[in-house]
Amino acid sequence: MASAPSKLYADDVSVLVVLLDTNPFFWSSFAFPFSKFLSHFLSFLNSILVLNQLNQVVVIATGCNSCDYIYDSSMATSPSIESGRMPALCSDLLQKLEEFVTRDEHLGKQDSLGPTTSSLLSGSLSMALCYIQRIFRSGPLHPQPRILCLQGSSDGPEQYVAIMNAIFSAQRSMVPIDSCYIGSNNSAFLQQASYITGGVYQKPQQLDGLFQYLLTVFATDLHSRTFLQLPKSVGVDFRASCFCHKKTIDMGYICSVCLSIFCKHHKKCSTCGSVFGQAHADVASASNLKRKTPET
Amino acid sequence: MNNGDRRRVNGEAEEDDDEDEGNEDLDAWERAYADERSWEALQEDESGLLRPIDNNTLYHAQYRRRIRSLSSLATTARIQKGLIRYLCIVVDLSKAAAEMDYRPSRMVVVAKHVDAFIREFFDQNPLSQLALVTIKDGVAHCLTDLGGSPESHVKALMGKLECSGESSLQNALDLVHGYLNQIPSYGHREVLVLYSALSTCDPGDIMETIQKCKKSKIRCSVIGLSAEIFICKHLCQETGGSYSVALDEGHFKELILEHAPPPPAIAEFAIANLIKMGFPQRAAESSIAICSCHKEAKIGGGYTCPRCKARVCELPTECRICGLTLISSPHLARSYHHLFPIVPFDEVSPSLLNDPHIRLPRSCFGCQQSLLNPGNKPSLRVACPKCKQHFCLDCDIYIHESLHNCPGCESFRHSKSAIAGEE
Ligand SMILES: [Zn+2]
Ligand SMILES: [Zn+2]
Ligand SMILES: [Zn+2]
Ligand SMILES: [Zn+2]
Ligand SMILES: [Zn+2]
Ligand SMILES: [Zn+2]
Numbered sequence: 017m018a019s020a021p022s023k024l025y026a027d028d029v030s031v032l033v034v035l036l037d038t039n040p041f042f043w044s045s046f047a048f049p050f051s052k053f054l055s056h057f058l059s060f061l062n063s064i065l066v067l068n069q070l071n072q073v074v075v076i077a078t079g080c081n082s083c084d085y086i087y088d089s090s091m092a093t094s095p096s097i098e099s100g101r102m103p104a105l106c107s108d109l110l111q112k113l114e115e116f117v118t119r120d121e122h123l124g125k126q127d128s129l130g131p132t133t134s135s136l137l138s139g140s141l142s143m144a145l146c147y148i149q150r151i152f153r154s155g156p157l158h159p160q161p162r163i164l165c166l167q168g169s170s171d172g173p174e175q176y177v178a179i180m181n182a183i184f185s186a187q188r189s190m191v192p193i194d195s196c197y198i199g200s201n202n203s204a205f206l207q208q209a210s211y212i213t214g215g216v217y218q219k220p221q222q223l224d225g226l227f228q229y230l231l232t233v234f235a236t237d238l239h240s241r242t243f244l245q246l247p248k249s250v251g252v253d254f255r256a257s258c259f260c261h262k263k264t265i266d267m268g269y270i271c272s273v274c275l276s277i278f279c280k281h282h283k284k285c286s287t288c289g290s291v292f293g294q295a296h297a298d299v300a301s302a303s304n305l306k307r308k309t310p311e312t
Numbered sequence: 313m314n315n316g317d318r319r320r321v322n323g324e325a326e327e328d329d330d331e332d333e334g335n336e337d338l339d340a341w342e343r344a345y346a347d348e349r350s351w352e353a354l355q356e357d358e359s360g361l362l363r364p365i366d367n368n369t370l371y372h373a374q375y376r377r378r379i380r381s382l383s384s385l386a387t388t389a390r391i392q393k394g395l396i397r398y399l400c401i402v403v404d405l406s407k408a409a410a411e412m413d414y415r416p417s418r419m420v421v422v423a424k425h426v427d428a429f430i431r432e433f434f435d436q437n438p439l440s441q442l443a444l445v446t447i448k449d450g451v452a453h454c455l456t457d458l459g460g461s462p463e464s465h466v467k468a469l470m471g472k473l474e475c476s477g478e479s480s481l482q483n484a485l486d487l488v489h490g491y492l493n494q495i496p497s498y499g500h501r502e503v504l505v506l507y508s509a510l511s512t513c514d515p516g517d518i519m520e521t522i523q524k525c526k527k528s529k530i531r532c533s534v535i536g537l538s539a540e541i542f543i544c545k546h547l548c549q550e551t552g553g554s555y556s557v558a559l560d561e562g563h564f565k566e567l568i569l570e571h572a573p574p575p576p577a578i579a580e581f582a583i584a585n586l587i588k589m590g591f592p593q594r595a596a597e598s599s600i601a602i603c604s605c606h607k608e609a610k611i612g613g614g615y616t617c618p619r620c621k622a623r624v625c626e627l628p629t630e631c632r633i634c635g636l637t638l639i640s641s642p643h644l645a646r647s648y649h650h651l652f653p654i655v656p657f658d659e660v661s662p663s664l665l666n667d668p669h670i671r672l673p674r675s676c677f678g679c680q681q682s683l684l685n686p687g688n689k690p691s692l693r694v695a696c697p698k699c700k701q702h703f704c705l706d707c708d709i710y711i712h713e714s715l716h717n718c719p720g721c722e723s724f725r726h727s728k729s730a731i732a733g734e735e
Contacts (some may be wrong), residue, residue: 020672026531031732038521046419066486077614080543080725081724081725082722082723082724082725083722083723085680100688103333103644105369109425123724123725124323124725125403135722136722136723136724136725138717138722138723139722139723139724140723141717142711142715142717142718142722142723143677143678143719143723145710145715146676146678146707146710146711146715146719147678147679147680149679149706149710150679150680150681150706150707153706171356174647175722177645177648177649177651177652178722180642180645181645181648181649181715182715182717183642183717184642184645184646185714185715187716191566196517200391201398208642210484211594212642213344215610236686248596248597248598249594249597250597251593251594251595251596251599252593252594253593254591254592254593254594254640254641254642255591256591256644256645257575266590266591266592266618267588267589267590267618267636268588268589268591269586269587269588270439270586270587270588270589270639270644271584271588272395272396272584272585272587273584274650274651275438275648276642276646277644279381279587283585284585285584287651288651290584291584292584292586293583293584293585295341
């Protein structure tokens with residue numbers, strides 16, 4: 017990246033930051049083995065690098081207890097990329113990945129909180145956005161950055177505010193967040209992330225063909241996307257998390273002062289300290305009146 | 313006040329572009345005098361070449377001052393984000409709006425800043441609604457009905473940008489009064505008039521109309537583009553609004569954005585309450601359903617009420633079937649970083665940097681940029697007081713001004729639970 021400003025980038029040169037879910041709780045209970053998934057994933061990374069020699073790939077592991085950078089094609093010191101010997105990428109990445117998974121597992125053992133099934137998506141998303149800001153700083157001519165979340169584990173409602181913050185920052189910087197969700201249900205966080213930032217959300221139907229999904233949908237650069245028919249949204253789950261129990265809810269109570277969300281009625285707002293007056297009844301009756309007038 | 317500060321802290325390059333005095337939009341010949349003394353931003357380097365001053369550290373020091381003043385403000389400010397405001401913006405499109413004392417014309421300048429204002433308004437008042445009214449040929453027209461979608465308002469205004477005839481304040485107020493008088497009592501009624509003309513051509517007694525607005529508790533404010541007019545001042549005084557006259561484009565922008573946060577007079581007396589709301593799901597792009605608002609079959613988009621499963625076209629709205637207030641949850645979440653601000657990072661002291669016995673992180677935790685100066689000396693950096701990770705100065709600014717998450721705190725489960733415990 018040091019040489020970035022001197023290069024002239026075409027509009028189809030991309031920096032792809034991949035957030036790879038390594039959550040052991042998910043992979044151990046999932047029908048599709050992690051090793052098979054990795055072989056599809058590595059072929060995909062190689063394809064990106066081959067599509068344009070200026071393309072850059074960065075991989076951040078989203079673990080259960082930590083997140084870390086595990087691969088950056090611009091930092092690859094061995095000349096293997098240029099000479100076209102791909103195995104270097106694989107061995108580099110796999111070694112770092114193994115170290116990461118061991119470290120992550122170790123961190124989990126220190127913790128007395130018991131096993132958590134969600135991954136720290138808010139952490140890897142925040143790191144990816146910091147990395148992408150660095151690309152923006154590299155000069156007026158920079159490659160087009162985008163984020164791809166390869167996620168399997170379910171959402172962690174306690175990360176709601178942090179993930180929303182990251183999504184809005186990505187939106188302001190016009191960085192699309194693509195999501196390839198392989199878990200069993202849909203991810204409300206990733207649906208919102210892709211919808212708000214203009215990325216693609218897809219849940220592959222057949223994981224045996226994962227490589228094809230990755231290549232046809234997620235390998236396309238932002239410029240080419242204007243000419244392609246990418247998968248349309250199958251709906252967006254806009255449910256939020258309540259601040260009191262970190263539960264995912266589709267209906268709740270909003271504090272009129274600070275907009276905190278609660279799943280049930282409280283006397284006092286735990287976020288801003290406001291004491292709720294009688295106006296609540298007022299609002300309810302006013303809206304009732306308004307609603308009922310046409311009928312009576 | 314919140315509004316001004318918020319705009320200034322947006323540190324990202326692309327935000328700065330459109331937030332700046334609009335220099336980027338000017339042609340070279342227009343810019344010529346905008347940026348006098350441009351030579352002062354140059355500096356001679358060792359080889360005698362002229363280079364722009366590296367004001368990175370300068371910029372960072374400014375930013376740290378800003379952060380400190382912000383965090384002290386945050387403790388005192390208590391802004392009612394959830395106030396439900398119903399605001400009518402009246403845009404004067406009489407022939408006076410074609411005057412070119414604002415470049416390229418008053419009308420274009422007004423439209424540009426109304427666009428920015430509408431977005432800022434919904435950012436600061438996610439539950440509120442807005443309508444656009446124009447005055448042309450002495451008649452007031454309703455451009456958009458009260459609604460919560462910034463895009464539809466902006467599109468309507470940009471499509472109708474032509475001016476002619478006289479202006480009529482009374483006709484505008486009569487029209488607006490008709491709309492605002494219907495809204496539920498818990499909503500706050502406001503009018504913002506952007507007035508280009510120096511006169512008003514009214515069919516009747518405007519004083520009566522002003523008294524009518526006062527009685528309906530409609531707060532009327534006016535921003536003039538030419539000079540102070542008695543009747544506008546009188547209107548604002550009577551109804552409790554504010555009156556101001558813009559000196560130039562920059563001043564106009566400032567004045568209009570002052571109306572984005574809820575007026576203190578309203579915010580102080582509003583009672584805090586809990587409002588029951590639903591967060592509808594957005595339907596698939598290919599789905600077909602009959603919406604309850606227009607009673608038409610529509611393909612794609614649309615939202616489903618979580619309580620009664622009725623389909624509505626736009627948010628925010630009140631469900632026509634069950635009466636539940638429906639809102640898009642990301643709309644609320646936009647302001648959450650104010651509730652849970654991240655602490656300012658500490659500068660790592662130079663003595664620590666120069667101590668050869670301490671091994672400091674070699675790269676920024678956020679962006680992986682090397683934190684070593686040429687010669688392998690550790691360079692200036694900041695550390696998060698909670699997770700102790702080190703960050704470069706650029707990330708420090710980005711994290712506090714746009715991201716609002718500490719990547720270090722977010723990527724460690726145990727530090728996260730420690731934070732949760734503190735709350
Ligand atoms: Zn709860
Ligand atoms: Zn509150
Ligand atoms: Zn409809
Ligand atoms: Zn309903
Ligand atoms: Zn950094
Ligand atoms: Zn931290």
